[in-house]
Amino acid sequence: RTAAPPSPPAVYSLDGLLVFGLLLVCTCAYLRKVPRLRAWLLSEKRGVWGLFYKAAVIGTRLHVAVAVSCVLMAFYVLVVK
Numbered sequence: 869r870t871a872a873p874p875s876p877p878a879v880y881s882l883d884g885l886l887v888f889g890l891l892l893v894c895t896c897a898y899l900r901k902v903p904r905l906r907a908w909l910l911s912e913k914r915g916v917w918g919l920f921y922k923a924a925v926i927g928t929r930l931h932v933a934v935a936v937s938c939v940l941m942a943f944y945v946l947v948v949k
Contacts, residue, residue, distance in 0.1 A: 883941075883944065883945070883949070886941060887941060887945065890934065890937055890938055890941055892920075892923050893923045893924075893926050893927040893934055894927060894934065894938065895923075896910070896920050896921075896923040896924035896927055897923070897924050897926075897927025897928050897931070897934070898927075899920075899924065900924040900927070900928060910924050
């Protein structure tokens, strides 16, 4: 009897997507505070570039929830995983 080959690792895991989303929101919220970058990167409100604008708005309006989520995700990645 031969053993079954190991299954390939999941390329897109849920925790990886959550980390990416949190980093995107935090980065865009920070860039919104820089005037020169705000005019260059966050001026579009529609299309692909509008995603950065919307992430910046979420990061500034829900800054407490985003900060708590970042702390919880850091604990999960460093300790649990």
